[in-house]
Amino acid sequence: MGDGKCGKHEYSNINQQKVDLMIKELNEHGISVSGNNPWTIDPKQYGIKLQATWDQGSSKLYVIVTDKSFLVPCSKIWEKIDPLMKHIEGLSENEMK
Secondary structure, three states, rough: OOOOOOOOEEEEOOOOOHHHHHHHHHHHHOOEEOOOOOEEOOOOOOOOEEEEEEEEEOEEEEEEEOOOOOOOOOOHHHHHHHHHHHHHHHHOHHHOO
16 A cells, blocks of 8 residues: 555554444445455545555554545545544444444
């Protein structure tokens, strides 16, 4: 995995249960998720496409922007993703039930 168009962001404390929850939530919000580690994520907005890769051994998820409109600054994309991922990083098993 390279750095994509906007650098690579790393999120810790991501287990299988959190990966499954993220994919379920993305699909429920109309966001297309395809593949199986790595995943291609298409929010269907502004030409944005993401790729997520999970390292089960280190419990880390890496996300890059693979495509976007030149009108959308990278900072705006990460402003949406980072807070959501920080929330997921901090979820306990009880909170995911």
